[in-house]
Amino acid sequence: MISRRVLLRLPMRPSLRAPCLIGPRPSNTGWPIGVPRHPRPLVRRWESSSIAKSTAAGDTSVNTTSGTVGSDNTGHIETGPNESILFFDNIFPLRLSSVLMWRAWETNELLGRFNSASLSFLDPIGLVKRAIPKSAPITVTEIIPRLKEGGAYVKFTYPKDISATKIEDELVKSLNKKPVKPWFNPLRSIKSHLVLGRPWLEDLHRLPKSRLRIEFVPAKDSEAPTELSQESLFSLFRRYGKISDIVSQPPDSKVLPKFAYVDFMLVRDAILARNCVHGFVIQEEGSKNQTRLRLSYEQRVKPHHIWNWLTNHPRIVFPIVAALLAAFTVAVFDPIREFFVKWVKRQTSDIFTFHKRHDDDAGLDALFTHRKDLIEAMQNSLLETVETFIVVHGPRGSGGRELVMDQVLEGRPDVLVIDCRQVVEARGEAGTIRKLANQVGYRPVFSWANNLSSMVDLAIQSTTGVKAGFSENFESQVTKILQTTASALKDVSLADKKKRDRDANLTDDAYLEAHPERRPVVVIDNFLHKSDERGVVYDRLSEWAAALVQSNVAHVIFLTTDTSFPKPLGKALPDRVFHQITLGDLTPDVAKQFVVSQLESDQDVNRKGDKTNENKHNKTHDTPTITEKQRRRDLQELDECIDLLGGRLTDLQVLARRLKVGQSPKKAVEDIIEQSASEILRMFLLANKGDGNSASSTDKKWSTEQAWYLIREIASQERLRYNEVLLTNTFASSLTAGAANPEVALESLANAELITIRSRHGRPATIGAGKPVYQAAFHRLLADPVVKARMNLAVLTELAKIEAKNIDKAEGELSVLASLPSQPYQAADRVNYLLAKLQGSQKKIVGYEKEMGELKKVLTEEM
Structure with a gap:
């Protein structure tokens, strides 16, 4: 066993050999016993090398040079009698080895500078010369740099009366007393030790590591190697630096050759140990056989206990990660999104007043004067605590948006407008989410991330069997956007609450209830636009609006042209009566006043231009000046024309524009009626041709015959x-697929604005034209013999098919009755009923076919 005293003294006395090592020792020549020599020492010399002259005692000189791969490219350095090798560490920077490899560090020009007296402190060769004490009785014969390991081999000769170990002791003591620190690493001095083994000078792409793999190979072919104990390894390698761990090969391992790992604290220490001990032959205490040590760098595999636990418990980790991501989103992004929502609302009033034109304002004054009572009623509702919706309903072109935005909400600072048309017409769920977020100012929004998270969630579910919950469905994302918007609206409502106010002691809910005038207004425009698409959006908007009005956070105004709005809104607020405002067509007097006011506004703008150019026109042309009375003479036709055109606002605006370009009222109305008739023909009567419009889609709920x-x-x-x-x-x-439900068909035609359904006592009562000009357009279509014959033929054809179907049904029932074994007298009435019904249907078919023959004759004769 090795005593503790000896182990602790080893780093202080590097010249000592490990006490546990017995047998071969380095001889006076510096070469370990048992290591086979090359039969003939081969020393490769550069062709242009210059032999340095010997200097006085203590002086050193370069005698030979060698390549980086050893003598004759064998990868080893051969030594002769009285020759040994020192390895100097920390000569070159490790991180720049790949760059330094491109420079010719091994040339004799570089090595020849070793004898120069003017070496710079930046020169690596100068560091080697400074590290060797002048009193050392050695002569340097070769310097072989190891760039990737940051050091250099120095082969030297020494006198016969001194051993290489004593030279090593003197060198180590000198470096400890007077450290030599390179400029690139001022925190670590140069270290040097005697090379005990047979160094391998390879130029492979193997970078140094702090872990060394020590393989125990036979020193002789006939001897089995002995595995060194950890005590022996520690005694041998501790002199080169601090060791963090020694790992022996498992006893049951069958991997050959046997090996052990020595982990150094620093990479530089591992480099020094590898270059000094590689190839060293040693004999373990108590063993008869010698062992050669073969060293190589090994990548240390660090234990990742935390990562291993995370990857082995996905059912626990993924829900926690999802919760952390959600918490991070709420903590970081939600305040940013609320800020942008508030900013968008404050900019809304400026945005909507930016596009107004002077002539539109002048023309709408008559309309607003006519609807003054409605405007005042809506404004009063916004000053009261009414926990219900304000629903403005009317056909397209009735001026509902202008009425609300330009009159009711004029001058109001906090108005948020959500246009459902842009939201539901977006492409895909990601586009819908992005459009809705843009409407309320909700940003940043990562609509694309949902598709990616869905794929990750699916992959995790397929591997672990548990859904991680990273992805959110479409409905939850819409809800999240609306909830963030509601939070921002509440902050805006409470923004004017001051500590010095007399209501400062009230709670937030009580304050909002006491001050309805300070609540923002949410306008949901085009509600139920394409109600058969994105129904989830309308449901969530209805529920969100109900929560806003019930919590007194904001006033909500719905603008819709769909007659089925009570269904979704009633579901959201089942115990409330809506404040409903229905916008109809203008009366003939107001309609005429509206058209004249738009003409007058245009003439006022151009009056100055006419007066300034009057003299010029009179001089160049003999045309008399047109007076104001002559210009307005044809306006006497307006009374008759407006009776045909009706009081729909959009139609009146079209009429005014046509009059401005010089058309007479009769001509303008004729063109409008003709255009409306063509529109009806294309959208409703020839829809089955598949012209690409919405009415011709296969999912329509009405038929051309209807x-x-x-x-x-x-x-x-x-x-x-x-x-x-x-x-x-x-x-x-x-018999048309999708049109079997008559009520749904009528509701769909009403939403398409072909007809208008008027109610009485809350139930549908009468059906009329979709807008007044359609009444004249219907007459125009009936006046066309080809259209009339074709459409009547289609109706009669369907009626004939219906009667034929009734006949088939009656005949089928009669055949069942006839198949009975005996004819019971109780079935006689049923048989007579079926026969009468069959006869009646047949008579109708005969009449239909007669009419159809006449219509076919018209189609063959008319163009």
């Missing part, structure tokens, strides 16, 4: 009874 039936009957009667239409065969027995 649309034509309504056009034909409304053109002749103007108003139809709702229930009477439901009982007609065209609606009650439609």
